[in-house]
Amino acid sequence: xxxxxxxxxxxxxxxxxxxxxxxxxxxxxxxxxxxxxxxxxxxxxxxxxxxxxxxxxxxxxxxxxxxxxxxxxxxxxxxxxxxxxxxxxxxxxxxxxxxxxxxxxxxxxxxxxxxxxxxxxxxxxxxxxxxxxxxx
Amino acid sequence: xxxxxxxxxxxxxxxxxxxxxxxxxxxxxxxxxxxxxxxxxxxxxxxxxxxxxxxxxxxxxxxxxxxxxxxxxxxxxxxxxxxxxxxxxxxxxxxxxxxxxxxxxxxxxxxxxxxxxxxxxxxxxxxxxxxxxxxxxxxxxxxxxxxxxxxxxxxxxxxxxx
Numbered sequence: 001x002x003x004x005x006x007x008x009x010x011x012x013x014x015x016x017x018x019x020x021x022x023x024x025x026x027x028x029x030x031x032x033x034x035x036x037x038x039x040x041x042x043x044x045x046x047x048x049x050x051x052x053x054x055x056x057x058x059x060x061x062x063x064x065x066x067x068x069x070x071x072x073x074x075x076x077x078x079x080x081x082x083x084x085x086x087x088x089x090x091x092x093x094x095x096x097x098x099x100x101x102x103x104x105x106x107x108x109x110x111x112x113x114x115x116x117x118x119x120x121x122x123x124x125x126x127x128x129x130x131x132x133x134x135x136x
Numbered sequence: 137x138x139x140x141x142x143x144x145x146x147x148x149x150x151x152x153x154x155x156x157x158x159x160x161x162x163x164x165x166x167x168x169x170x171x172x173x174x175x176x177x178x179x180x181x182x183x184x185x186x187x188x189x190x191x192x193x194x195x196x197x198x199x200x201x202x203x204x205x206x207x208x209x210x211x212x213x214x215x216x217x218x219x220x221x222x223x224x225x226x227x228x229x230x231x232x233x234x235x236x237x238x239x240x241x242x243x244x245x246x247x248x249x250x251x252x253x254x255x256x257x258x259x260x261x262x263x264x265x266x267x268x269x270x271x272x273x274x275x276x277x278x279x280x281x282x283x284x285x286x287x288x289x290x291x292x293x294x295x296x297x298x
Contacts, residue, residue, distance in 0.1 A: 059202070079176050079177075081176075081201065081202075081203065082176055082177040082272075082275060082276070083272045083276065084176055084177055084178075102208075106207075106208075109204065109206065110203070110204040110205065110206060111204075112204075113198075113203075113204035114203050114204055
């Protein structure tokens with residue numbers, strides 16, 4: 001029993017530190033099912049919509065993910081305030097993207113607040129990741 | 137007598153100039169400070185703000201100049217103690233002293249560019265120069281200070297883009 005617990009904890013720790021995108025999707029799927037029992041599957045098309053969807057922010061600005069990451073996730077973006085370059089989001093042009101689960105979570109949390117002024121749901125995260133992975 | 141005084145004054149001036157050019161990079165760097173801060177902007181020299189400023193900033197990362205820059209607790213703690221340990225009070229050097237001297241005892245500026253020291257140092261830069269496309273704002277040190285990334289802010293490293 002104890003050994004089993006350790007095994008599970010060890011697997012979880014590994015996936016949290018260095019999760020392949022597929023592991024990430026799997027854990028989002030588990031969470032999405034918990035958040036909504038009707039959840040079926042992630043959709044790259046919904047992720048693409050979310051990426052481009054403009055939203056009226058309480059600051060008065062109209063913002064979307066694309067505001068900083070540009071209309072094409074294969075392109076480098078620019079930080080809205082500081083002007084610093086942001087490397088492309090699509091793993092096809094930036095191999096480091098989606099490779100580190102903790103980093104992905106950090107930025108979903110931050111940018112969810114920055115753009116949507118709320119946390120992203122597990123379904124939104126999974127759709128978004130699916131969209132990025134679908135880009136060839 | 138007069139000429140020796142002149143030489144002395146020149147030497148003193150030279151020494152002050154040289155000290156003004158000491159490197160602003162922290163004596164020992166910190167990987168988390170460097171990588172986390174420079175995700176969105178350059179990692180600013182800890183020596184250019186007092187400890188109270190850094191502590192206030194690190195306690196408010198949930199809304200960092202209007203954006204969410206929150207970190208996990210362990211990372212935030214490590215960076216806070218690094219900033220405190222290399223702040224203007226601890227760093228030593230002429231510029232750190234000048235920064236402190238330009239602030240009231242309870243003043244905790246959140247922008248280096250708001251310190252009286254910074255304003256004085258940059259008083260010859262016209263407002264429209266800051267707005268040039270290649271500069272953008274005073275937050276973008278490396279637009280003009282070519283060696284800023286390595287902590288080198290010396291006069292001979294300045295090139296103001298057109």
